Amino acid sequence: MQPIRVNRVLVTVLMAFAGIFFIMPFLWMLSASFKPELDVMKYPIQWIPETWRAIENYREVMFGTVPFGLYYWNSIKVTLATTAFSLTISSMAAYGFSKIAFKGRDFLFLVVLATFMIPSQAVLVPQFIIYRWFGLFDSHIGLMLLGASGVLGTFMLRQFFMGINNEIIESARMDGANHWSIFCKIAIPLVMPGLATYMILRFIWTWNDYQGPLVFLRSENLYTIQLGIRKFSDMHGEFYSLMMAGTVIAIFPLLLIFIFGQKYVIAGVASGSVKG
Amino acid sequence: MKQRKQSFYNSIAGYLFVLPMLLTTMLLTIIPIFLSGIISFTDWNFITGLGNIHFIGFGNYEELFKDEHFWRAMTNNLTMILTVPFSMIIALVLAVLIDRMTYFKSFFKVIYFMPFISSFVAVSLLWRVLYHPTSGPINGFLKSIGIANPPLWLADPKYALIAVMIIMVWTGLGFNMILFIAGLQGIPKDLYEAADMDGASKFRQFMNITIPMLSPTIFFLLITGVIGSFKVFDLVMVLTEGGPAGSTSVIVHYLYEVAFVNLRSGYASAIGIVLLFSLIIVTVVQWFGQKKWVNY
Numbered sequence: 001m002q003p004i005r006v007n008r009v010l011v012t013v014l015m016a017f018a019g020i021f022f023i024m025p026f027l028w029m030l031s032a033s034f035k036p037e038l039d040v041m042k043y044p045i046q047w048i049p050e051t052w053r054a055i056e057n058y059r060e061v062m063f064g065t066v067p068f069g070l071y072y073w074n075s076i077k078v079t080l081a082t083t084a085f086s087l088t089i090s091s092m093a094a095y096g097f098s099k100i101a102f103k104g105r106d107f108l109f110l111v112v113l114a115t116f117m118i119p120s121q122a123v124l125v126p127q128f129i130i131y132r133w134f135g136l137f138d139s140h141i142g143l144m145l146l147g148a149s150g151v152l153g154t155f156m157l158r159q160f161f162m163g164i165n166n167e168i169i170e171s172a173r174m175d176g177a178n179h180w181s182i183f184c185k186i187a188i189p190l191v192m193p194g195l196a197t198y199m200i201l202r203f204i205w206t207w208n209d210y211q212g213p214l215v216f217l218r219s220e221n222l223y224t225i226q227l228g229i230r231k232f233s234d235m236h237g238e239f240y241s242l243m244m245a246g247t248v249i250a251i252f253p254l255l256l257i258f259i260f261g262q263k264y265v266i267a268g269v270a271s272g273s274v275k276g
Numbered sequence: 277m278k279q280r281k282q283s284f285y286n287s288i289a290g291y292l293f294v295l296p297m298l299l300t301t302m303l304l305t306i307i308p309i310f311l312s313g314i315i316s317f318t319d320w321n322f323i324t325g326l327g328n329i330h331f332i333g334f335g336n337y338e339e340l341f342k343d344e345h346f347w348r349a350m351t352n353n354l355t356m357i358l359t360v361p362f363s364m365i366i367a368l369v370l371a372v373l374i375d376r377m378t379y380f381k382s383f384f385k386v387i388y389f390m391p392f393i394s395s396f397v398a399v400s401l402l403w404r405v406l407y408h409p410t411s412g413p414i415n416g417f418l419k420s421i422g423i424a425n426p427p428l429w430l431a432d433p434k435y436a437l438i439a440v441m442i443i444m445v446w447t448g449l450g451f452n453m454i455l456f457i458a459g460l461q462g463i464p465k466d467l468y469e470a471a472d473m474d475g476a477s478k479f480r481q482f483m484n485i486t487i488p489m490l491s492p493t494i495f496f497l498l499i500t501g502v503i504g505s506f507k508v509f510d511l512v513m514v515l516t517e518g519g520p521a522g523s524t525s526v527i528v529h530y531l532y533e534v535a536f537v538n539l540r541s542g543y544a545s546a547i548g549i550v551l552l553f554s555l556i557i558v559t560v561v562q563w564f565g566q567k568k569w570v571n572y
Binding site: 092119208 | 397
C-alpha cells in the first residue's frame, strides 16, 4: 500500500470538480425528468426536486399519446438482430483475412479498408434507390442489413485474430480439422474479449443511429426510439420535463450496458481502431 | 500434389469466410459509390423513374461551385475542424492528470466517456433546453454572475455555430482521453527516470518525451477527428436543422435536404462526391504531413 500523497489527493479533488462540471448536463436531465413542468426552468436550479412528479412523468411518456413502448421494442429488435448479424459476418471475415492464406487476400482487404473513407452520406441516394428496388425500404430487415456489413468490426476483430498463434491453427489442420470447426471451436473462444468489445460498440451505435431510420423508414409503427423521441419532442416541445424523461429512457439501456461492459468498451476504443 | 490441394482448399475456405462481408459491402457501399458518381452527372429525380434520366455533364458540379448555400456549409465544416485540436488539447491534459496523479482512475474514465455513448438525438434535445435563450440554465447561470445580456446561443446566427461546436467538444473529449491514457501507459517509465537523473523539468519531460511518444496517437485522433467533424449529421439535424439563417448548415445536412426534401438526386450525388474527395484530400495532406512530426 502506497502512502497517500497530498498533491495526488489535491489533483483528484480538482478532477472531481471538472468531472462534475462535465456530467452536469446529465444530472440536470435526470433531475428535470423528475419535476413538474413549472419547476424545470427555475433558477437557481433545484438539483433535488422540491415537488416530485417522477412516476407521473415517466408513465405519461411510456403510455401516453406517443407509443414509446412500441418504439422501444422496435429498437431492441433491430439492435439485437443487427448486432448478431454484424458480429457473425465480421468475425468470419476477420478470421478469413487473418488466418487463411488465399489468393488475392491482401488486395481484397485493401479494398475493404478503402471503403472506410466513404462517408455514409455520400452513398445515401443510391442506397435509397437500391433499397426501393429490392423491397428493403421501410422495413426492419433493411435497417438490420444497413448496420451489418461491419467493415470496422472486421478490421478490429482481425487485430484480435492476428494475436492467435498460427501454430495452434496449423496443428489443428494437421489433425484434420477444417477451417470452420477451427473457427468455431478454437479461434472464437480465444477472441472473446474482442468480440465483447465489438458487440457492445455495435449495440451502442445501432441503438443511437438516427440517420438510418430517418432515411429508410417511413411507417410510424416501425419507428425506432431515436425517431420516437424526435417525434415526441416535436409534439411536446414545450414540455421539457416529459422530453427529458423520454431522453432518459432512451439513454438508460446504454448506460446499463456501459456500466457493466465499460472494461470492454474502453479497452476496445483504446485498441486504437474505433470511432463511432 | 498435397500442397496444391491444400492451397486450393485454403482459397475456397478463405473466399467463403469473407464472402458474406464482401457481399454486404459490395451492395451497400461499393456499388452505391459508383452509382453516386454516375448519378452526379445527371439531373435525375428518383421519383420520376429511370426513364427520365438526362446526362448533363458537369452541370451539377458547375452549379455546386456557384452555390452559396454549399459554400457556407463548407465554410462551417472547415470551422468545425477547430474543435478537433481544441478537444485534443483538453483531453491530453486530462489524460496526463488522470493517468499520473489521481485516485479512482476508472471512475473518471467512465464519467468523461458518458457523452460518447449517448445518442446525438438525446444529446441535442438536452442541450437545446440547456441553451434556451431566456430561461435555460446556462443563461440563468451567466445572468447570475452578472452578464446582463448573455448570447442567445442557438437562436443567434453569430453564436449558433459556436454552440454546436461546444457540444462537439463535449461529446468527443472522452474518446480522445481514453486513447491518450492508453498511449501514455505505453510509454516506458525508464525514459522519465533517465530524464529525472539529468535534471530535466516536468515541463521539458512533457514536451520532449510525452508528446513525441504520443505522436502516433495524436496523428490517429487528428485524422479520425477531422473526418468525424465532416460527418456530424444527427447533431445538426436535431439541434438546428442548419439554422438560424444557415449559420450551422453543414455539407451532410445540406446533402440530405437536397436529396430527400428537394428530391434532386443528381445534385445530391454531386455533393456526396465532392464530400468524398474533400475527405480524401484532407486525409492525404495529413498523411504526408505526418512524416515531419510523427515518430514510430
